Amino acid sequence: MNIANWINAFRPAEGPPPQTLWAFMGWCLSGAWPAMGLAAFLSAFAGAMEAGTALILGWVIDATVASGPDGFFDGGNLALIVGSVAFFLLARPLLFGLSAASNAIIVQPNVNPLVLSRLHRWTLGQNVGFFDDDFAGRIAQKQMQAARAVTDVATEVINVVAFALASLIGSMALLLAIDWRVTVGFGIWLVGYFALINWFLPRIRTRSAARAGARAMVSGQVVDTITNIKTVKLFAHDDHEDRAALGAMQSFRGRSLDFGYLAAGFRFALMSLAGLLPVLLIGGTILLWQRGMASEGDIVAAGAIAIRIAQMTGWVSFTLMAIYANIGEIEDGMQTLTPRNRLEDDAAAKDLDAQRGEVAISGLSFAYGRDAGGIDNIDLVLKPGEKMGLVGASGAGKSTLVALLLRLYEAEEGQIEIDGQDIRSVTQDSLRRSIAMVTQETAMFNRSARDNILYGRPDADEAAMIAAARKAEAHEFILDLEDHKGRTGYDAHLGERGVKLSGGQRQRIALARAIIKDAPILILDEATSALDSEVEASIQSALERVMEGKTVLAIAHRLSTLKEMDRIVLMDAGRIVEQGTHEQLLEKGGLYARYWDRQSGGFLDVKAAE
Numbered sequence: 001m002n003i004a005n006w007i008n009a010f011r012p013a014e015g016p017p018p019q020t021l022w023a024f025m026g027w028c029l030s031g032a033w034p035a036m037g038l039a040a041f042l043s044a045f046a047g048a049m050e051a052g053t054a055l056i057l058g059w060v061i062d063a064t065v066a067s068g069p070d071g072f073f074d075g076g077n078l079a080l081i082v083g084s085v086a087f088f089l090l091a092r093p094l095l096f097g098l099s100a101a102s103n104a105i106i107v108q109p110n111v112n113p114l115v116l117s118r119l120h121r122w123t124l125g126q127n128v129g130f131f132d133d134d135f136a137g138r139i140a141q142k143q144m145q146a147a148r149a150v151t152d153v154a155t156e157v158i159n160v161v162a163f164a165l166a167s168l169i170g171s172m173a174l175l176l177a178i179d180w181r182v183t184v185g186f187g188i189w190l191v192g193y194f195a196l197i198n199w200f201l202p203r204i205r206t207r208s209a210a211r212a213g214a215r216a217m218v219s220g221q222v223v224d225t226i227t228n229i230k231t232v233k234l235f236a237h238d239d240h241e242d243r244a245a246l247g248a249m250q251s252f253r254g255r256s257l258d259f260g261y262l263a264a265g266f267r268f269a270l271m272s273l274a275g276l277l278p279v280l281l282i283g284g285t286i287l288l289w290q291r292g293m294a295s296e297g298d299i300v301a302a303g304a305i306a307i308r309i310a311q312m313t314g315w316v317s318f319t320l321m322a323i324y325a326n327i328g329e330i331e332d333g334m335q336t337l338t339p340r341n342r343l344e345d346d347a348a349a350k351d352l353d354a355q356r357g358e359v360a361i362s363g364l365s366f367a368y369g370r371d372a373g374g375i376d377n378i379d380l381v382l383k384p385g386e387k388m389g390l391v392g393a394s395g396a397g398k399s400t401l402v403a404l405l406l407r408l409y410e411a412e413e414g415q416i417e418i419d420g421q422d423i424r425s426v427t428q429d430s431l432r433r434s435i436a437m438v439t440q441e442t443a444m445f446n447r448s449a450r451d452n453i454l455y456g457r458p459d460a461d462e463a464a465m466i467a468a469a470r471k472a473e474a475h476e477f478i479l480d481l482e483d484h485k486g487r488t489g490y491d492a493h494l495g496e497r498g499v500k501l502s503g504g505q506r507q508r509i510a511l512a513r514a515i516i517k518d519a520p521i522l523i524l525d526e527a528t529s530a531l532d533s534e535v536e537a538s539i540q541s542a543l544e545r546v547m548e549g550k551t552v553l554a555i556a557h558r559l560s561t562l563k564e565m566d567r568i569v570l571m572d573a574g575r576i577v578e579q580g581t582h583e584q585l586l587e588k589g590g591l592y593a594r595y596w597d598r599q600s601g602g603f604l605d606v607k608a609a610e
Helices: 021-029 033-067 075-124 128-132 136-178 180-227 229-234 238-290 296-337 398-405 428-433 449-454 462-471 475-479 503-517 533-538 540-547 582-588 591-600
Strands: 359-366 375-382 387-391 413-418 435-439 521-525 551-555 567-572 575-580
Touching: 021 075, 021 136, 021 296, 033 075, 033 136, 033 296, 075 136, 075 296, 136 180, 136 238, 136 296, 180 229, 180 238, 180 296, 229 238, 238 296, 359 398, 375 398, 375 413, 375 575, 387 398, 398 521, 398 551, 428 435, 435 503, 449 462, 449 503, 462 475, 462 503, 462 540, 475 503, 503 540, 521 540, 567 582, 567 591, 575 582, 575 591, 582 591
Parallel strands: 387 551, 387 567, 435 521, 521 551
Antiparallel strands: 359 375, 359 413, 567 575
């Protein structure tokens, strides 16, 4: 078996991530513990061997002193010579190599994707409000930060903490074999060392968390600016965005300086304490030697231990500082990523079986947890194959109704049924697979045209994809695409959010994606409002092909696009106030008729129609 696969790097976690530190760490690393335990054992064994190195060195010195200048290589020392050579040339390199391999091959390459995949999978399940309330860049930064920090803590505990603890235990045993008084001196030094660690590291942890939060804000600010770079340019706000970024960077600099001052103080105190150890151990052993209570080899062994631990003290302490800094970053990421802002499927949820596409809404109310806003007591039925237009001023509740139909939010009252099945009793994935949607701000990935179309149905073949593109009247212009890397046609990448395409081209690809999805229910949310009239007219035939045989809910401010709908529903202040065909609503002379008169008269009353 390949040792690189001893940890399943993409194994799903069980349950939600806990919101306390050590339970969260356990959730992140579950399934990796046996392999990590083996790596820790090998590291500890290597650490214990350091005391063996000093012991063998002491034996060699004692044998040299006892044998004199000419007698060391006589036959009496053969076993010691062979054993020492085997130890230094075979046993020690092999053990250290195994320890390094276990960490570098088994642990490090697998733990990071294990943790990151779990955090990313959990984050994807958060509801849309979670993403609306934060920077996209900040959320991504938190995922990467937490995964890296958990990985660093795990590997450093294996590489350093297990190694160092075993080295200390082995050193204590060796010093005890020399004389108990030397061991007491070493023990007193250790008390001072751990007191120093105990004072500094919690403060380092706190300041690290503050630094991590400030760093994430810099990422969020910069990504937000770059994402909206065209708006920045159009409004000539380079200076404004620069000031906003510099403000975030200034905060990050301040938090970094706070961390740096503390780290510098820690280093000074640590080096001062480390310098004391050789004085204690070597000086103490020399005093014992003067009294005939220790050998020359004991002095060398104690000196080797003292120098090694003094050196290791700095290494271990800075690693502990890094571990505590990473723990601070883990806690910071944990606060952002672990809240339960999500809609969970019912334990008994089944896949939605939507064949006809009938939508029945009854008593539906939702106000985003507030006293007002959203929608109030909506009753509405879309018959299979019916084409219904939905109109109303901004804030009338149209988008809220669509979000509830897609179950992006949970209704506070009432229910929605599709083909007689309450959407709360079916899986969200199956619900959304049954609904295709084309929006005003068409979502495009910075991937190939092929990938963007096949996002509607990834298992579709090439012929089905091209057929969908032809129906959407996108095939011809796709063949002419070429990106900056020379990829052409369906392989050409579209740029972030499809910026390399015109509005009409993006809409055609979105329509092709909806066509290939072939869902029984189709939602058109201002699908053509961002296009000029000429471009809109040119894709009407594509829209008609998309709507063939579907239950359609079309939202539009431009009322002319809804004239041919089977029925038009007008919403106002979260309620349905009028419904009927275009002609019936005009004859009624109500709010819809007033909207129509204003638009057909050549102007738009912003207060009424926006």
